[in-house]
Amino acid sequence: MRPIQDVFPLLQAPKKIFITTHHKPDGDAIGSMLGLYHYLTLKGHHVTPVSPGELPDFLMWMPGVAQLLNYEAQPKESLAALAAADLIFCLDFNDFSRTKHLTQQLADATQPKILIDHHLFPKPVWDYGMSIPEKSSTCEMVYDFINLNGDNHLIDLDMAACLYTGVMTDTGSFKFPATTASVHTMAADLKRLGLDHTRIHEEVYDSWSEGRMRFLGYVLIEKMEIFHKYNSGLITLSRKDQNLFKAQSGDTEGLVNYPLSISGIKFATLITERSDEVKLSFRSKGNFDVSSFAREYFDGGGHFNASGGRTKTSFIDTIAYFKKILSDIHPQ
Ligand code: 5GP
Numbered sequence: 001m002r003p004i005q006d007v008f009p010l011l012q013a014p015k016k017i018f019i020t021t022h023h024k025p026d027g028d029a030i031g032s033m034l035g036l037y038h039y040l041t042l043k044g045h046h047v048t049p050v051s052p053g054e055l056p057d058f059l060m061w062m063p064g065v066a067q068l069l070n071y072e073a074q075p076k077e078s079l080a081a082l083a084a085a086d087l088i089f090c091l092d093f094n095d096f097s098r099t100k101h102l103t104q105q106l107a108d109a110t111q112p113k114i115l116i117d118h119h120l121f122p123k124p125v126w127d128y129g130m131s132i133p134e135k136s137s138t139c140e141m142v143y144d145f146i147n148l149n150g151d152n153h154l155i156d157l158d159m160a161a162c163l164y165t166g167v168m169t170d171t172g173s174f175k176f177p178a179t180t181a182s183v184h185t186m187a188a189d190l191k192r193l194g195l196d197h198t199r200i201h202e203e204v205y206d207s208w209s210e211g212r213m214r215f216l217g218y219v220l221i222e223k224m225e226i227f228h229k230y231n232s233g234l235i236t237l238s239r240k241d242q243n244l245f246k247a248q249s250g251d252t253e254g255l256v257n258y259p260l261s262i263s264g265i266k267f268a269t270l271i272t273e274r275s276d277e278v279k280l281s282f283r284s285k286g287n288f289d290v291s292s293f294a295r296e297y298f299d300g301g302g303h304f305n306a307s308g309g310r311t312k313t314s315f316i317d318t319i320a321y322f323k324k325i326l327s328d329i330h331p332q
């Protein structure tokens, strides 16, 4: 993979640019994609951002959302944009399969592919890019990309809102260890532009439906198990559970973090039954590496303290298998 700076000469003349991100996109995925969309559009390019699937409601306020294509709803337009593109940017994932629907199309595409991402172990399939696991978020890396090209002065409030969102969500509101001095410097820079950080926080975190709040109460009382001797917490959600309290897709977002707020709990897991698979989310505090854990046992990956995986085994069997692993490895 050639360094990201080598992309700048390709951007001297107007280009058709396709940007995509991972399936089930979060604040960093959509924030980085739209932040880059605004920047490259301002530079005179024709840019099409494509999300592999629908967005959660709490991101629908973001500047540029109306210009996004949703592959699940608009496959023809999305594939036409991919076919017509001169360049392909891949943000916040490092393995084509994380896009779910675009896996084969990206593998087959012959245009230069550019990676901007902070997950561990990128697949060697990109022509240009930056892959820096120490970075707080892909949004921070898009900010770095703009600065590297000498364009800090072009950052406007739309870009700022998009980029701030991903930094805020991926750092747990500036809490996780990856929140470096550079992250705060970036936030200060965006703030000086006039960024309304309170509004962004409210849009993302204080926009729950009543049903979602009651669903959370139910889950914490009925569906969370705490294993103090393994410093671990587990939440399990069957398909039936997910339909209670009129819960929507996206209402499980952030649930996995709750056990970590209990004193002594260092490892939290959410097991979710989906129509075609069982999804697992892992979070940790300190030195338990959930990226390796996800890779070893659940065909997944991610970051040291936040990862995910999946299995085709039944929901019930997955829970039993997970508990067996827990008792074997005793996370510290
Ligand atoms: P989440 O639990 O929010 O789905 O994912 C947490 C982190 O792990 C995210 O950074 C995500 O990219 C990564 N992740 C989630 N599921 C998978 C997976 O199946 N494979 C890989 N390689 N990473 C995953």
Ligand code: MN
Residues within 6 Å of the ligand: 028, 029, 092, 118, 137, 138, 170
């Ligand atoms: Mn991210």
